[in-house]
Amino acid sequence: MxxxxxxxxxxxxxxxxxxxxxxxxxxxxxxxxxxxxxxxxxxxxxxxxxxxxxxxxxxxxxxxxxxxxxxxxxxxSSGVFVKTASAADLNQRRQRSEFQSKIKGTLYNAIKKNPDIVPSLLTLALNDAITYDKATKSGGPNGSIRFSSEISRPENKGLSAALNLLEEAKKEIDSYSKGGPISFADLIQFGAQSAVKSTFLAAAVRKAGGNEEKGNLLYTAYGSNGQWGLFDKQFGRSDTPEPDPEGRVPLWEKATVQEMKDKFSAIGFGPRQLAVLSAFLGPDQAATEALLAADPQVKPWVEKYQRSRETVSRTDYEVDLITTLTKLSSLGQQINYEAYSYPVQKVDLTKLKF
Incomplete structure (x- = not known):
């Protein structure tokens, strides 16, 4: 029974x-x-x-x-089995969340004034992260691209302007940070996030006939803004004290599709991730996708994302891009979840007048 x-x-x-x-x-x-x-x-x-x-x-x-x-x-459900957040933990989360919101505002304004910088910001984040080597557990999104000896390498040609923009934004961010200066490792990846969001919003505005107000409403109603939760939690990367080794980043504009596939495979990515990151592989996304579509393994994904970008919500393309960028931006990194938090000043009750 x-x-x-x-x-x-x-x-x-x-x-x-x-x-x-x-x-x-x-x-x-x-x-x-x-x-x-x-x-x-x-x-x-x-x-x-x-x-x-x-x-x-x-x-x-x-x-x-x-x-x-x-x-x-x-x-x-008793205290023996359930770990409850202490007041200090909650306070740290609030501090980091508020700081992160200000960072996003600073980056949004900087990119809005320089919309042509978006492709370079994306490639900058990719090239900083794709130096990751699983065998030695070295490289990754650690801010190494900030060093003059690395930014001047052939594969990083043309990315200095994007780095300069972030350096200027960093001055403003550090001026209001109460928990210490932001790391370049965090700044570069959050710069890419802001750049990606700007492309999503621009697409919504185009679908709204160029009306910015209607485009914002369209993106709010159908966009993928709520999908960034895991990316936002990966906040607290540390800067490396030296450049990453040479030879780990392809020269994207001259690389064959097979060379791109091999590099992506080395960091745990496949044809799907290669296709969705097409905008990160150079200033001309259409040209990059035409090249990728020549490969039978990558072609179905290129076409899938092209169709998705024609829809109102663009869900498949936007969600997969957010997911891939989240993984890319945390390769091999140990996140310090207490970074940018600070002790709250205690109030001396004896000095209060009642």
């Missing part, structure tokens, strides 16, 4: 119930339930009766089952 219940789903996989054997005390007595073997499996109770099919599962046994389940739920 099987009986289903909608109560707690955190019941242990096996909990025996003891029934009272049959007794008759007088002529009007009712025969009580026979002993049964009961197994409880997350929202359902299975009973294998030891007697014939006409016997029924006792109401008292059901109440025992519920009581045991509720008791275990109360134990599991």
């Amino acid at each position: 099987v009986m289903g219940f909608s109560f707690l789903s955190t019941v242990p996989s096996s909990l025996p119930l003891v029934s009272v054997s049959s007794k008759t005390t007088n002529t009007n007595a009712v025969t009580r339930c026979p002993a049964q073997v009961v197994s409880i499996h997350c929202n359902r109770v299975e009973a294998e009766a030891a007697v014939d099919h006409e016997d029924r599962f006792c109401r008292r046994d059901v109440l025992k089952c519920i009581g045991a389940s509720v008791g275990m739920e109360l134990i599991a």
